[in-house]
Amino acid sequence: MSYTVAALLGVAGALVADLFVLRTALVRRVVFWATYPIIIVFQLLSNGILTGRHIVIYDPDAILGLRIAYAPVEDLLFGFAMVLLTLSVWVWLGRRGVQPGPRAGEGSKLLRRLRR
Template sequence: MTYTLAALLAVAAVAALDLAVLRTRLLGRRAFWTAYGIVLFFQLVVNGLLTGLRIVRYDPAEIVGLRIVYAPVEDLLFGFALVLATLSLWVWTGRLGGARGGPGRRAGRRPVPRRRGAAARRSPGR
């Protein structure tokens, strides 16, 4: 299997995970694309350095040959798949009550804030 085919399969599998399995649908959210743009910038910087300085080399027979800032396009596809998979799992586990909500919290519902001030300090027996 070529590096190109593996990268394309990774993107397809993670897109299916996002849209059909976990149903987080991050691909349709502006916030995801903004976050991905930030990650992509730094990926290009690091990948460009690693491949431009020839620390990492690729077999030309295994890649398409299209490069962006020295990085093969396949690296960008794998990076996209990794970011999407990580964020999809993060959102999904948050819906289960993991990340911020605690057990039993439902997706899309905000927690009820605690009462503050004098009413909160009074004991129930008064």
């Protein structure tokens, strides 16, 4: 399987998990898309260093050949899938009270005190 196919399957899987399995619907939120460019900047920076210095080398037959900051465009797809799935699981667990702190969206005890 090529890296391109794997990256596309990763995006599809993350979208299915976000929208239908976990039902967190992060991709429907403005805040997700407003903050995602921050992740892209740092992803391109790290990918550019790793691929530009030939620390990571891709098989030309496994990628499309389009590159951004030395890294194959598939890395952006893979990064999107990884971030979306991680955040979706985090929000899903937080809504179920799995984390020891405040539930997702409640804020910290300090912030609640300051609001009073």
